[in-house]
Amino acid sequence: MVAEAMKEALEDTPNLSIKDIDNHVCSYFSDHFEQQLAFSWIPNDYLGLAPKPVFRVENGGAGPGTAIRTAWALVASGLSDICLVSGFEKQGEVSSAKANEFIALASDTDFDFSVGGYYTGYYAAMEARHMYLYGETEEDLAMIAVKNRNYSLDNPYAQWPLECGGKRITIDDVLSSRLIAWPLKVLDCCLLSEGASVIVLASQKYAKKITDTPIWITGVGLGSDMMRPGDRPDNPGFHGMFPADARTYPKHAMKPREPYPEMTNFGACKVAARTAYKMAGIKNPFKQVDIVEIHDAYDSSELQSYEDLDFCRRGQGKTLIREGQTYVDGDIPVNVSGGLEGFGHPVGSTAIGQTVELFWQMRQEIGKKHKSDATQVKGAEVGLNHSHAGTGTAISVMIMER
């Protein structure tokens, strides 16, 4: 799978040669899915990269975003001129219930997994409280699922079109799909996937030799939060950091000691976003960012992330989707690739694959790559990639500019 992705990158970029790559950062999530430790060594030698340096970056679902940030640091520091970032995952070797159990091993196995918890359950409990505080409905969430899944029908790299037979879905389809963890139904959740992707980062000097139209990484951020979501409502770690978000806590609910992010929002995302925005000189992301790929492991987390990425005030995520702002023709298109719900979620590859989609978008190549320009965002100059782990335990944000 990695070789197939690399082959396509080489075909698209005639001036790129594997022999010029001097470092390789590899991302995959779970040793359990692949049942192969140190798996990064295999794609490295298979691509003909040995004896160049290779290592794995693993940070849960934010692994691929963290891998890109690590590779960026290698290039920015001068340790590397041309660095390959590869990512892959194979989740299909075990049953869906076992796969969910493997993923749940990234949560606290003593206290949270042991009572029957797993990720959809944790996210559902967090969303149930977000709904209780801010009043979005199951229909609002379903709008996001419909948006992302239907956009994926225009993306031949996406998984959902094969599963649904190319049929568009409606809000009623989402609402009547099997309950997984209230308020989330199966169509509110991402897919279990197999897939791989690669990107190549190069210093300013080498990038111009490889391509006439490079896309520049102008900001990177990474944040973290408590591993157990139950440790967040009173966690002193975020004390006083985001007063505007803390002030939006509604009066009808019992207010914890630290009202933001508590269990309803992703403080790690806010930290990562503010870091990346500052580095890239972005003051108003809603106005300045043209296209976004969010880690929509659940449509609820896309809605919550609108708020944590400062696209809107906390509690207004529902307004953004109701007004259609995040559709392809909206002010801030989100997940027009299909996102994790439509494009797929091969964990270690996910944010790398989404970066590839942003790369094509910003080079106006969607028509060529997808054989349809229905989801091409015209004139996209500034892109944002978001990668998300645990229950929001590690989150990366990257700004890309043409």
Add this chain to the structure above:
Amino acid sequence: MEPDKVIKEKKPDSKWSDWGRLGKWNVVGYKIIEGNKGPRSDKLQRARYMLVNRPWDVMYEHSYGLVSRFFEALMEKKLVGTKCPKCGDVFCPPRAHCWRNKCKLAETEWIEMPMHGILHCFTVLGFAGEAFLSDLPFILAYVRVEGANTLIAGRLVGMNPEDVECDMKVNIKFVEHPSGNPMDIYFVPEGPPLNRRSAEEKARMRTQLEPIRAWVKERFKK
């Protein structure tokens, strides 16, 4: 140096003794498949490939380490937490060291916790990890035990799922035979439903749960 001694022990049932040996990465089945493969859905090609079945499993001997007291107390039907002697923050689930930077990883002290609290948030599970499928559907809740600065996860029983709401009061109960597992405690509502959810919302949740109950009944013959 004195050797380690076992103070108390419950040996695993002998049925588990072959757990590690039985699944030993042998090929116990296979399939040869001709299927559609390729990186793009518009360029799939027929390809032949082989799948093998390899079982693999492990018996873990896992240490609860510095928070072992919590699990020992569960077996005595007591709920305990820890308290930082410097800032007074209370942890249940316990932390052996305080989380505040200014307390510089101060060692916490064990305290007994009250058997009631507030349900912070919850979900009704219609799917779960393999180990918990036969329990479906069940209510997973995060509860703030009174006085604690952390929330503990567990199951809520004794209420219809459609009546459960955030911020309701709950009591904490013990199972009859605790085993040193967070499942030794469970939550029950302290009072009647708060009834803040509309009749329509409740009906929708009931409808969502019907196929789950039918699926569990069929799959596990319950």
